[in-house]
Structures are given as structure tokens and as C-alpha cells.
Amino acid sequence: MSDLLERLRGRGWRLTSQRRVVAEVLDGEHVHLTADEVHARAARRLPEISRATVYNTLGELVSLGEVMEVATDGRAKRYDPNAHRPHQHLVCASCGTVRDVHPTGDPLADLPAAERFGFAVSAVEVTYRGLCPDCARARA
Amino acid sequence: MSDLLERLRGRGWRLTSQRRVVAEVLDGEHVHLTADEVHARAARRLPEISRATVYNTLGELVSLGEVMEVATDGRAKRYDPNAHRPHQHLVCASCGTVRDVHPTGDPLADLPAAERFGFAVSAVEVTYRGLCPDCARARA
DNA sequence: TCTTGACTTGGACAGCGTCCATCGTAGGAT
């Protein structure tokens, strides 16, 4: 945690209370929160924090590579604090929860040059979809 | 084309001019249009068609399995008329265009049971990201 | 302590999508 704040300060971040709270929220829970959920949790500690600041801070954390943006559906983006270890996502089709998973193999290597159509391919996202144990049970 | 309309009629669809036009737009161009793009193209043939109808019709086509919904970024969903042949997507990080690609390998096999956390995994989406030739050129 | 420019604020705004009351019409029935 203080690691994160130290890294950010080292990159020239001005360390405001708002940024500190957002970083603490993300670092505290290793779940995948939406921007509004981050805002709600941050506001519990710092009631006047504005939505715009949360969006700004999240955007900065993403471009610094400290946090990953995850768009699993057409709804709100989610923010993944586990940006340093490569991983993929497993999403429940019913309740929407997201788990980090670590598949074997390298999907980038599975895309032959002939299938790249001149794109400069730089990243792959793999999203596994299914029913989580709770939802599968509720549906049975 | 008439295949699609026949299938839909066989499933009890009331065949209105609006639905016909939406189906024709999707079937005509094998690109991945947003709902608004579908609406614009449909309106060229049927000027009074409403956005709500386009959304309704797209939603019905999706739940009938005739069209796939693709949420590649936090922006508008895109609709993929190529729902019958399995494939993955290659997305331009700058302009958002989507191409179908056919990688080798089976990503489902790359997720060991120990990494499934009890989920009944039923599908995998692989999204390759990069810059398309046009955007790469514009950025140089 | 002072200064300054980076940061925050809150409200307006834009894009995407949904909802709803009302009107229109496809297609079976006669």
C-alpha cells in the first residue's frame, strides 16, 4: 500500500488527500470496483470528494500502469488493482462478479500474421464466461 | 438473407417492415455496426424508424442467437452478424473498428480445473487489441 | 511564510441505452 503511494510520489504525483483515499480504496479490496463504487467507498472517508476527481485519479492510475481497466459488459468499466501480474478474467454470466484467473499458454502466439490484417497487435484479453457456483445452484 | 427472414418467421416473428430493414442492414454488411449505425442505415430505407425499435430488434436478434453482441470497450456495443461461425475479435484501440479473426488453439483448454473456482465455464472471448493500419499511419 | 501551478470541485453536458403510454398494423379469423 505505502508501496503504491511511494511509487506515485516518485513519479511526481502531488499527494493530495483525495488521491490517497482513492489509492487506498483500490489497494484495500482486491475486487473489481466500478468508478461509482470507488467513489462511494472513497466518500466514506472523505465525504466531499467529487466524482470528477475519482474519474481523473482512476484515469491517471491506469495510464501509470498501476491499475487495469476492465470492460466485461456494456455497462460501467471496472478497475482492477492487480495490474502487475498478468492474468485474465472469469465472469459470472448471472451476477457479474469477476475473478482473476491464470490460464496456461500464450494467446498472442495463437494469432498468425495472416490473421492480423496489418494491425500492430499489442495486447490480448481473454474473458471466460460461465456460472459461478452460487448462481448455478440457485438456478438448479 | 431470405434465410434469416424465413428462420425468424418460423420462430413466430411478426414480419414488420422495420424488422425486415434491420435484418437486411445486418445481413448486408459483414462489419460490426453500433446500434446507432444500424439505425442510420435502416433510416436510409425507412426514414421514420425509431431508435427504440432498432434497439428492440437488435435485442431480439441477440436472444434468438442470430446476432452476437460485442462489448469491446466502454463505448457503444457492436453487433456481429456472424454468429454462426466461432471466431474472435481484433479491435483498433484508436478508432474502435472490429475485425473477425480465427486464432489457432483452444483457449478453453488453457484454463485448468484448479483455475475455474467451481464455475461452469461455457464460453471464452478473446479480444486482440492494437492499432489498425490507418490509425498507426495517422499517429506516425 | 509565500508563491505558484497542479489539483479539486460541482455543475453542465454528451453518448448510449431503457422505459412507457399511445398509436399503428400484420396476419389470422370470418
Add this chain to the structure above:
DNA sequence: ATCCTACGATGGACGCTGTCCAAGTCAAGA
């Protein structure tokens, strides 16, 4: 060919997510 009626279309209001901006605030170096 005409009638009926339930299903579908309409369009405008609304909600959610996210961006932008002008004005005010404050972290941190001098």
C-alpha cells in the same frame, strides 16, 4: 375483402456513465 386484436412501433422522458470547464484550493518547493 374486411374486421379484430394482440403484438409491435413510436418518440420523448429518463437514467447511468463519463467528460469538460471555469473558478476556487492547496501541496510542496523557495
